[in-house]
Amino acid sequence: MKHASENRPVDLVAALALARSPERPGPGTPAGPAVRDWPGPSLPIPDAAVGETDLGAVLRLSLAASDGSGRLRPAPSAGALHPVDAELVVGAGCSLPPGRYGYDPLRHRVHRLGRRPDGTPPGVTAELSVTARRTVSHYGRRAWPLLLLDTGHAAAALFLAARALGTGGSEVHLDGLAGNPLAAVRIPPPGGTPPPRGTPAPAELQARRSVPPPLQGTPPPGALRAVLATAARAGAGGLRWCAAVGPPHPGLVEPAADGTALRRYAAGDARPTLAAWAAGQAWIADSGAVLLAHGCPADSGAPHIRRTHLRAGFAVHLAHLAALRHGLAARPVGSWQQADLGAALGGAPGRDWIVHGLALGTLHADEENTT
Numbered sequence: 001m002k003h004a005s006e007n008r009p010v011d012l013v014a015a016l017a018l019a020r021s022p023e024r025p026g027p028g029t030p031a032g033p034a035v036r037d038w039p040g041p042s043l044p045i046p047d048a049a050v051g052e053t054d055l056g057a058v059l060r061l062s063l064a065a066s067d068g069s070g071r072l073r074p075a076p077s078a079g080a081l082h083p084v085d086a087e088l089v090v091g092a093g094c095s096l097p098p099g100r101y102g103y104d105p106l107r108h109r110v111h112r113l114g115r116r117p118d119g120t121p122p123g124v125t126a127e128l129s130v131t132a133r134r135t136v137s138h139y140g141r142r143a144w145p146l147l148l149l150d151t152g153h154a155a156a157a158l159f160l161a162a163r164a165l166g167t168g169g170s171e172v173h174l175d176g177l178a179g180n181p182l183a184a185v186r187i188p189p190p191g192g193t194p195p196p197r198g199t200p201a202p203a204e205l206q207a208r209r210s211v212p213p214p215l216q217g218t219p220p221p222g223a224l225r226a227v228l229a230t231a232a233r234a235g236a237g238g239l240r241w242c243a244a245v246g247p248p249h250p251g252l253v254e255p256a257a258d259g260t261a262l263r264r265y266a267a268g269d270a271r272p273t274l275a276a277w278a279a280g281q282a283w284i285a286d287s288g289a290v291l292l293a294h295g296c297p298a299d300s301g302a303p304h305i306r307r308t309h310l311r312a313g314f315a316v317h318l319a320h321l322a323a324l325r326h327g328l329a330a331r332p333v334g335s336w337q338q339a340d341l342g343a344a345l346g347g348a349p350g351r352d353w354i355v356h357g358l359a360l361g362t363l364h365a366d367e368e369n370t371t
């Protein structure tokens with residue numbers, strides 16, 4: 001199965017095998033422009049009238065480079081390279097007139113690309129694809145899993161932005177088998193399903209950051225359980241979820257079947273091994289806990305690789321916000337080599353690989369570190 005990106009097909013099966021191998025990426029290459037070169041003039045996004053999807057506000061909370069720090073998006077991205085591009089398919093009931101548009105996150109403006117396709121539903125559908133060159137520039141052969149994870153994070157950022165603004169009925173599509181877009185998020189006009197309780201507020205989305213290492217301090221069991229439950233719920237289907245915890249009872253924990261408790265299923269401190277597997281990032285060995293998405297066997301086909309990585313990114317993003325809500329520090333960890341968790345636990349090799357991670361610590365420990 002092939003992917004098209006920048007008109008070059010990518011064999012995902014081969015790309016994942018390379019990314020998982022111990023071989024280091026070669027020297028860096030130019031990342032290219034931060035925004036895709038959309039054709040035609042750029043247009044402002046109008047304010048929303050009552051009853052319309054406030055597209056400008058959704059994008060400000062998810063994809064727009066909104067602060068003056070040079071940060072390219074409110075959502076996280078491996079290496080802060082932000083390779084994800086968004087095309088907006090606008091139907092009735094949106095602050096932008098119907099049509100297809102390319103989004104410029106640096107200027108927070110759009111370029112009209114054409115008419116809306118027949119059958120476009122009301123509201124807006126954000127179609128996500130990637131400029132692979134940006135992530136390849138730093139990660140080389142390790143880029144493709146990160147590109148898919150980044151796309152999952154961006155989809156989650158759009159989904160949460162719509163919820164934060166009062167729209168609960170968004171549809172997230174992470175199951176396209178091949179080609180572009182990699183993912184799509186449809187946001188209906190307001191007035192339908194309300195968001196569930198516990199939805200992060202706009203200010204929480206704007207405040208989200210990947211806390212710089214070290215992320216020390218073991219999360220309290222209740223907080224860890226909530227973060228794991230959020231991830232496992234959002235990232236079900238082809239993935240399993242666990243957390244590696246440190247002292248006083250180092251080991252691996254997973255959500256118990258009824259979701260109300262944590263079940264310890266392996267003893268011993270996995271964090272030093274995780275640090276070695278995550279491109280040798282030593283700080284991971286001292287983090288309070290590491291949430292892990294795992295699965296995606298070595299013989300997976302391209303559709304499974306694509307789906308599991310998109311879902312892992314989506315779910316880790318929701319888990320990141322849940323962690324902040326529970327007063328934890330968090331940082332995604334996406335580059336894994338030789339991370340055959342199943343084999344390390346005595347199982348058959350090649351069946352159960354780490355796909356994504358979220359390092360967790362307590363903010364209290366973080367504050368102690370800085371005083």
Ligand SMILES: Cc1cc2nc3c(=O)[nH]c(=O)nc-3n(C[C@H](O)[C@H](O)[C@H](O)COP(=O)(O)O)c2cc1C
Nearest residue numbers: 076077078079080149150153209210332333334335
């Ligand atoms: C898919 C993915 C993988 C990441 N992997 C790592 C990692 O391995 N190590 C790390 O320190 N940060 C990692 N990050 C965090 C990014 O460095 C961070 O998102 C970026 O610098 C932007 O900062 P912000 O999240 O505070 O906006 C990752 C982020 C994403 C989305």
